[in-house]
Structures are given as structure tokens and as C-alpha cells.
Amino acid sequence: MPTLEEDILIAAPPERVFARLAQPERGPEWTPNLLNVERTSEIETGPGLETSLLAKVAGRESRGTGRCLDWAPPHQMVLESSLDVGITSTTTFDLAQRGPATVLKARVDYSLPPKGLGRFVGGLLGEPLAWRDLRKALANLKRQIEAEETGQAAPRGA
Numbered sequence: 001m002p003t004l005e006e007d008i009l010i011a012a013p014p015e016r017v018f019a020r021l022a023q024p025e026r027g028p029e030w031t032p033n034l035l036n037v038e039r040t041s042e043i044e045t046g047p048g049l050e051t052s053l054l055a056k057v058a059g060r061e062s063r064g065t066g067r068c069l070d071w072a073p074p075h076q077m078v079l080e081s082s083l084d085v086g087i088t089s090t091t092t093f094d095l096a097q098r099g100p101a102t103v104l105k106a107r108v109d110y111s112l113p114p115k116g117l118g119r120f121v122g123g124l125l126g127e128p129l130a131w132r133d134l135r136k137a138l139a140n141l142k143r144q145i146e147a148e149e150t151g152q153a154a155p156r157g158a
Contacts, residue, residue, distance in 0.1 A: 001110065001111050002130070003107065006105070006135055007105045008139070009101055009104075009142075010141070012101065014074040014075065014095040017141075018093075020145055022073070024049070025039070039051055040052050047068055047070060051066040053065060060085075066082075067079070067080045068080075076093065078092045078093075079093075087110065087112055087113070088110065091107070093106055106137075
């Protein structure tokens with residue numbers, strides 16, 4: 001199972017960063033190719049929270065599900081997702097305070113189906129695109145949270 005890891009420093013306290021991560025419906029604002037997220041469980045936050053997902057994969061829409069596996073505010077959150085094209089992932093967000101800022105570490109463990117779209121995405125595009133999207137997501141998140149901290153408007157995903 002391939003793994004991606006990336007850190008970013010966000011000029012906001014861990015509580016603010018965690019609060020944004022804890023709003024699954026806002027994921028499409030900062031995550032490339034994530035089109036829509038809706039809560040599907042009665043649980044508001046924490047382990048067991050479930051969502052329905054709509055993402056764009058290789059130019060096509062794919063539906064899926066998401067679930068919160070672990071929750072330790074404001075230090076860690078673990079999310080699991082599965083798309084109907086056979087892509088699955090577990091994303092761990094670790095947050096650590098560094099002065100008035102937060103170091104956010106994202107670790108994504110993912111798997112692709114061995115045939116069809118998964119083979120195409122994994123074999124030809126795979127990891128370079130996954131790295132690009134992870135870096136872009138974290139940069140978008142940083143820009144949006146920091147703009148909110150300073151009272152400025154941030155553009156939606158770039």
C-alpha cells in the first residue's frame with residue numbers, strides 16, 4: 001500500500017486547524033478533486049461519523065463513503081474513504097503546536113484496484129498526481145485558515 005506524507009506549518013492554533021478538519025462538508029473547499037461531502041450518520045463528530053463522497057477521478061465522477069476512525073482533538077484525526085472505482089485510503093492528520101502556529105502532518109495510505117481505471121491511474125499517473133494533490137490540499141487549507149485568522153477572504157482552492 002503506497003504512503004504519502006507531507007507537513008505544513010499553519011499560522012493558527014491547533015484548535016482552529018482541527019476545527020476545520022472536523023467539518024467534512026468543507027473538504028471540497030480545499031481538497032482538489034473532492035466535489036461534495038455530506039454527512040450520512042447521526043453522529044456529529046468523532047469515531048463513527050460517516051459521509052457520502054463525490055470525487056473526480058481521471059476526469060470522471062466517482063461516488064464513495066467516508067468514515068472517521070479516530071478522534072483526539074486537537075491532536076489527531078484518522079479518516080477512511082472508499083470510492084466506487086476501487087480506490088481506498090486512510091488519512092491521518094497529526095497536529096502539533098509550534099509557538100502560535102500548528103505543524104500539520106498528513107499521512108495518506110492508499111490502494112488502487114489492480115485493473116481498469118486503478119491500473120491506469122496508478123501505473124501512469126499514480127504517485128506524482130497523489131503527491132501534487134496532497135500538497136495542493138494542504139496549501140489551500142493553510143491559505144484559507146490563515147486568511148480567516150487575519151480576517152481576510154481567501155480564494156477557494158487554487
